[in-house]
Amino acid sequence: MDQSFRGFLAALERSGEVQRVTRKVDPRFELASVLMLRDKGPAQIFENVTGHQMPVVANVLNSRTRFADALGITRADFDARLQHALQNPIPPVLVRDAPVKQCVHEGRIDVGALLPVPHWFERERAPYITAGVIVAKDPDTGRRNVSIARLRLEGGARLMAGIAPNHHLAILAGKARARGQKLEIAVVIGNHPAVLLGSQMYVGLGEDEFDIAGGLIGEPIELVRCRTIDVEVPAHAELVLEALLDAGDEIAEGPVSEFHGFYVDYGNGIAADVRCITRRKQPLFQAVLPGYAAEHCLLGGVAIGATLTRDLRRVIPAVRRVFITGGGMGRMHAVISMHRPRIGEGKRAIILAMGQVNLLKQVIVVEDDIDPEDARMVEWSLAARFRGEEDLIILPDMRADRCDPVAEDQLVTKIGIVATTRPGDGAPGTRSEFARPRDAVLDAVRRNLNTY
Numbered sequence: 001m002d003q004s005f006r007g008f009l010a011a012l013e014r015s016g017e018v019q020r021v022t023r024k025v026d027p028r029f030e031l032a033s034v035l036m037l038r039d040k041g042p043a044q045i046f047e048n049v050t051g052h053q054m055p056v057v058a059n060v061l062n063s064r065t066r067f068a069d070a071l072g073i074t075r076a077d078f079d080a081r082l083q084h085a086l087q088n089p090i091p092p093v094l095v096r097d098a099p100v101k102q103c104v105h106e107g108r109i110d111v112g113a114l115l116p117v118p119h120w121f122e123r124e125r126a127p128y129i130t131a132g133v134i135v136a137k138d139p140d141t142g143r144r145n146v147s148i149a150r151l152r153l154e155g156g157a158r159l160m161a162g163i164a165p166n167h168h169l170a171i172l173a174g175k176a177r178a179r180g181q182k183l184e185i186a187v188v189i190g191n192h193p194a195v196l197l198g199s200q201m202y203v204g205l206g207e208d209e210f211d212i213a214g215g216l217i218g219e220p221i222e223l224v225r226c227r228t229i230d231v232e233v234p235a236h237a238e239l240v241l242e243a244l245l246d247a248g249d250e251i252a253e254g255p256v257s258e259f260h261g262f263y264v265d266y267g268n269g270i271a272a273d274v275r276c277i278t279r280r281k282q283p284l285f286q287a288v289l290p291g292y293a294a295e296h297c298l299l300g301g302v303a304i305g306a307t308l309t310r311d312l313r314r315v316i317p318a319v320r321r322v323f324i325t326g327g328g329m330g331r332m333h334a335v336i337s338m339h340r341p342r343i344g345e346g347k348r349a350i351i352l353a354m355g356q357v358n359l360l361k362q363v364i365v366v367e368d369d370i371d372p373e374d375a376r377m378v379e380w381s382l383a384a385r386f387r388g389e390e391d392l393i394i395l396p397d398m399r400a401d402r403c404d405p406v407a408e409d410q411l412v413t414k415i416g417i418v419a420t421t422r423p424g425d426g427a428p429g430t431r432s433e434f435a436r437p438r439d440a441v442l443d444a445v446r447r448n449l450n451t452y
């Protein structure tokens with residue numbers, strides 16, 4: 001399998017899903033504007049970014065169909081593949097021959113001069129690298145971690161990393177600092193979709209996200225050693241920044257966009273110093289439009305839904321699927337489908353999901369005859385099956401995620417809604433018997449519909 005980002009992009013282009021923007025585009029706000037207005041449209045290749053030779057590519061993974069295409073499967077098989085990858089991770093392999101090593105920059109590095117990093121939104125203070133997959137190792141165990149965190153240009157070789165304190169990378173940087181060290185990190189840009197998606201999986205500290213990426217494509221991710229640090233990176237990526245992350249060197253961030261679309265000020269980020277850049281001869285710079293944008297929300301939402309599906313099914317066999325909605329920003333709202341849940345079991349699933357992913361604050365449970373992705377049918381379930389006096393749970397004063405847009409004093413009210421059937425529902429002669437023609441006739445017509 002072609003493990004490169006450009007290989008997937010070429011396949012997208014063959015199916016007419018790439019738009020090449022040939023006119024000159026300013027990386028300061030103009031590029032973001034085009035992406036915002038084509039949020040759900042074709043992938044965009046900006047060939048002529050002011051001040052740069054390197055093209056910027058974005059809006060690549062803005063639908064689940066694109067994810068499936070990237071894994072070489074149909075949309076219908078996508079969810080099963082996610083579960084398969086979580087159940088059957090495949091460890092990466094080391095290779096020597098790596099396109100990402102074709103060219104090297106060392107010595108005095110000016111990241112902003114070398115890379116076309118967009119300045120996205122007005123109140124953000126500088127451009128951000130948003131699709132940088134950061135690889136690091138746990139100083140205690142040597143175990144690898146793979147995740148995405150925003151990196152802001154601070155001038156020259158200096159970057160600011162904005163990492164949520166509960167994320168593994170922040171824990172690893174803290175461990176390094178406790179030893180009086182800096183953390184070696186590799187920032188990988190232009191990744192195969194399996195690597196991007198793998199990096200978003202909610203797995204435990206010490207579980208290597210590259211293993212899941214391998215499971216997603218059914219073969220080991222090919223890695224190559226970095227030049228100046230003891231970290232391995234995908235050999236087929238577009239470019240890599242080798243850097244040292246220093247949890248003791250704090251930089252005030254100011255406002256930054258979050259997935260809900262608003263600005264947030266998280267206080268301080270930490271500094272990273274880039275020592276070396278390796279790249280392909282003519283690399284593509286991948287970016288993800290931040291804020292409330294389809295690709296940004298989907299990358300997280302797909303991964304959160306997949307891990308929750310696995311974890312809930314382990315505990316409650318009636319759970320079929322956990323779907324994280326786009327309207328809920330790929331983080332905050334879930335729809336769980338269940339097969340004939342017993343009384344009270346839907347509420348249990350809600351509590352489990354919220355316990356597992358703290359960002360979740362609205363969970364709807366539907367019967368498995370409803371496609372959780374079909375917002376109209378989810379709402380139909382509410383109208384047809386939900387009884388507010390029994391099926392609603394309200395959980396006031398729950399600890400909110402730090403970015404929750406309506407939390408007060410870090411507290412938020414969470415709600416759960418159970419809209420499933422009850423024992424006996426649907427039985428002939430009851431008021432929940434669904435109206436349809438005689439089964440035999442309907443089945444025959446379904447089989448021969450193309451002849452009508």
Ligand SMILES: Cc1cc2nc3c(=O)[nH]c(=O)nc-3n(C[C@H](O)[C@H](O)[C@H](O)COP(=O)(O)O)c2cc1C
Binds near residue numbers: 146164
């Ligand atoms: C495009 C994109 C940008 C992201 N930016 C950040 C970020 O700036 N800071 C952060 O802490 N997490 C960010 N995330 C989320 C983390 O990458 C994600 O939660 C990841 O699973 C954390 O990895 P970990 O479980 O190894 O800690 C981003 C995710 C995506 C898809």
Ligand SMILES: [Mn+2]
Binds near residue numbers: 146168204206207209
């Ligand atoms: Mn991790």
